[in-house]
Amino acid sequence: MPRSQSNRLSINGERMWATLHDLAKIGGTEKGGVRRLALSALDREGRQRFIDWCRELGCEIEVDGIGNVFAVLRGEDPSLPSVMVGSHLDTQPTGGKYDGAYGVMCALEIARGIRDRGDVPLRTLEIVAWANEEGARFSPPMMGSSVFVGNLKLEDVLAFKDVDGVSIGSELSNDALVARAKGRGPRGIAAYFEAHIEQGPVLEIEDKPIGIVTGAQAQRWYDVSIVGTEAHAGPTPMDHRKDALMGAAELALAVEAVARRQSPDGRATVGTLTIGHPSRNVIPGAVTLTVDLRHPNDDVLGDMDASFRKAAREIAVARGLRIDVGDFWRKPHVPFSEPLMKSLEAIAGDRGFATRRITSGAGHDAVNLAASGVPTCMVFVPTKDGLSHNELESIKQDDAVTGCDVLNAAVLDALNARR
């Protein structure tokens, strides 16, 4: 189907929005959020609702050993690689209605539109609901897609435990869907699309309804230990202190400055900071803290890393502290597909929607797909105040429909592309 046709095949925005809010009732909280922790009964209920909706359309349901669900709408030529569209249905402990669910419901709406029109696209459409994207109870996040692309081995993951010592394997043995799982069929993937809320403030501030995601930021995470000398707050003059907290404060601000020098793409966060034996009238002798550095460009992130380590050394010398910077985790930049980005930009442009290229700050299942070699792109929609992982997470209906509409056109193009 040529582009000129797909442009007229718009989605049913009211239906998509209503279905999204029907889903949000499962695990819905008093404050308007959602709690559907991965591997919980509510997560299973949400996934079952999604499966029921897909079966109504005639989709075949395939489930793999970690619990990823693929709802398959067969195309005219099932031998061709399929087009995969989706996101995740699990939430943070006090999560919102849109993180993840929005992308899956967009994919469902695309399939419903195809069925409404009685179309049979050239390629097979797969709607995917990735398992345990949030990683809130069982780490790491993006677990389902990591197992899918082979970054994690299923047998290893099944042995992972939560803080109470319960393993993923034992939790999954209670999951009838996974117990009966026969895995996903042997299909290639021509393209992967994911719509998601931005989870940041940029689109809202710039009044752009559509973010075309260029890929994932490179990230480096660190564990920092600062050791000084614990001492009594009263008798110890300022010049004779080796105050680990003051060193930590200086390091936090140095880290912030490192990211500010790489504005607007650099990011630096000190998310945890713990004093060894905190007491109101004791000079802290030991502090641990974490640092999270991000930038879309691997080389720039390398420079940020060097600046951060230099600051740590200088502060240690100036304050007589011992500062150890430990590498906790790192991830290179993952670029998304330039042709898919251009296609989405053209579609949005035709419809008169302003777009902005944006690097994803958060991790997404799409990053696993892209890193594994699947042509991948994401569409972001504005998030009120950039607020996410929060019961107050909110998006505008108009923006949600716009995002779904643009995604729909791109997916239909891909479904009907000969190659």
Added chain:
Amino acid sequence: MPRSQSNRLSINGERMWATLHDLAKIGGTEKGGVRRLALSALDREGRQRFIDWCRELGCEIEVDGIGNVFAVLRGEDPSLPSVMVGSHLDTQPTGGKYDGAYGVMCALEIARGIRDRGDVPLRTLEIVAWANEEGARFSPPMMGSSVFVGNLKLEDVLAFKDVDGVSIGSELSNDALVARAKGRGPRGIAAYFEAHIEQGPVLEIEDKPIGIVTGAQAQRWYDVSIVGTEAHAGPTPMDHRKDALMGAAELALAVEAVARRQSPDGRATVGTLTIGHPSRNVIPGAVTLTVDLRHPNDDVLGDMDASFRKAAREIAVARGLRIDVGDFWRKPHVPFSEPLMKSLEAIAGDRGFATRRITSGAGHDAVNLAASGVPTCMVFVPTKDGLSHNELESIKQDDAVTGCDVLNAAVLDALNARR
């Protein structure tokens, strides 16, 4: 007895040092520290050992309702106000051998010297062991002396509870000594002396064996709450953050600078700092921290308070944060007796010991006595590396003997002073 005589009446340093280390065996820890928490069985054992030693000298033992112990060595004229000398016997949970115990053992050695010589000084000597100076399990610290001078009412204190809900009253009901307590006899106090380890590094750094304590620093303690916006560390650009931790870091350094501008006497400590929902990849939305400001001069401390609050306001505006500075507690400067300071300085000078006037950074029972109007002074001895409230707390035998010797001469002068 004129000064010229008292100078020749030196103490038995070996005996004092040995007795101090005998006492340290009660509650002694593997690492060389002491654990005699107030109101514990070990605390009672330590106090009983002290009482036994005092009874061997013929002291009468008086105990009051909070457990302060007064060992009374009657003078030639019991109608004259007495001279009180002492400190405390309880320790921190992982305390050292010298904090408190040194002062009580100095007082015991002074009494032993009087008995050795068969002297009967003009005035009555009271050796005091104050109850619960540390306040480790039951707050506040300096409880025994606070009840003694009337800052706390006994009936109120008996209802105070530890974190497990056990009251002081119920613990004291198990204490045979307190159960039989008839209180201290109706004597005035001519002077109060206390020897103590410095618990800071100043005397060691300046190589001065004797610190003549000028009084207690004025103190202001604060609870600070900083509220920004919790957000995802990846998608949120640096310019759109309201990072409570970065605000806290800036405030901590501002507070440090406030004290440095009042060098060497100003002190500022951020002893606790807690992030609301700490997570490696979440920008902190809420931080609480405590601030402890000290200076010997009330007016200067008032200026420091104003500078601190101004910094908090400026940081709040610059970073779009809400910063609330709450008053937790405050205490004015308490001066010790200038005549007693001069007397101690003259005695030390006669013996060729270098002295230094020093304001006490830590709280001491002596401060309660001074604030209640009793002419009071303290002698500090150097503490290795300024380390205290620590099992590794250490002092040199020579310094301990020097301190006791100077204190002895001053106490004998006071005991024989007609007025």
